[in-house]
Amino acid sequence: MNEKIKKALIIDDDQLVCRVVEKILTRRGIQVIVAPDGAAANSVIINDGENLTIAIIDLVLPDGVTGWDIIDFARRTPKTAHIPIIVMTGAVLSEEEEEKFRNKACTIVRKKDFNIESFKEVIDRLIGGEKA
């Protein structure tokens, strides 16, 4: 059994959100890279994109590069064009916005409704179950 180690990119400038998501993922055997801003996120996509299994992206980041930009960039980059993306946001999204995200194969998780069990289910659905 030589299964590739799963690796997640978390893009959020809030430390607490990053720590929460990181802890859930690492407990499931998933390696985590945290990017606190758009520049760091794009760096990971460029330099380590082929190893990413999933990306979890906040929409509003501090350096002017937004979650929307990162999603577009990840989808245009062959190494990450196919990976599941979770949009984790505190914003209220319209139906049209949600549809746009779905068209880019993104799953939406609302921070205000965040729940550990539901989040684990989303992760399992997108990249498979917990490894022993």
Next chain:
Amino acid sequence: MRLSDLINKKGGPATPSAPVPVDKVPEKIHVVQEVQKPQATSPAGPQPASPAKQASAPRPTTHLRPAKLPTPSSSSIYDSLPSAIYQAAEQLEIPIPQNRQLVLNNARISLIEIFNAATDPSLPKDNLWEKVRNIVADLSMLLALDSNLAKLLERDSSTAEELSSHSINTALIAMDLAKEVKKIEFTAQEIGAAALLHDIGIAALNMDIDDEMKGTLSSHVEKAVEILVELKVPESVRVMVAQHHERMDGKGYPKGISGKDFLLSSQILALAETFERMMADSFDDNAKKGTPQQNYVQATLDNFHKALDPEILKIFISIRGFYPNGIMVELTNRSICLVLRQNEGFPLRPVIQVVLDSAGNHPETMRVIDLRSNNSLSIIKAITHSGDQR
């Protein structure tokens, strides 16, 4: 790191930008322990937290460009993490700063500095509004972490700190109340900011905080608004500060507005402000030792007879309880009891402890009665240190 750094969404107005070119990309990948948030320069973030906020924050529709995000001037003033994230963090045993005392002390000191800087012409006024937002963010987090408001309320005795602790207590009470009131004009955080600043006129005029209780001084309200204009505080906050001594019956000041002109958000501030003053005695250690305490809920309600929207008063009673913890009450069987805790949704039927039974004797063993499940008994009146109340 400040608590608010954890819960404030940072960054300026988002603008469309292409991904960063490879040659400009930092080589080092940040890991979470190394994350350093940049200094906030302006509020940002598309996180509508209230109808008012949603109304002022146009959503992107046809194309998802950040240019369509609310700008700092049009968005509401805060973003804070939803409590769901804190709950998840607690479940995962992720340490989050929870030292209430430290946070409250820092908030008090910071607010005194704000008052000083805002009212002293010789001191710089840069970032004062940002500092107010930071305090509100800290208080929001405290409320999100701990629903027991009583643990958070304290009064300091020195004059400067008394005003600052009064303002912080008012903010906590107002934000706690605002969460429950539907269809308010502004967010709980905006109301909290107004509560922090509502008495800045007192600081500027070197008045004694107790002078305001006489209810005849409109100058401090006008002075406060004047200062807030200078500090470029949003209009929503200025309006609430301007109205915090008004009443629905038109008998308030400085303008004597009435009816719907007296915004619900301002009413929340007015109620919280008065309630805090009524409660001030209970913050005093000596008063805490002696029972019965004043029924400050009832005293507040008396103060606002016909002065506030009934819905606000109803919610206030449902949160605070009509007979607050620590007061003595007399029951229909003539026994005298101490109110121990509230039953949510049953403001007239708290949990009580019998102090004197119906025959006038101290019970030999502790007797606790949950009035919610004992329909044969009711409270007929509260007994306070200033005499019986209805």
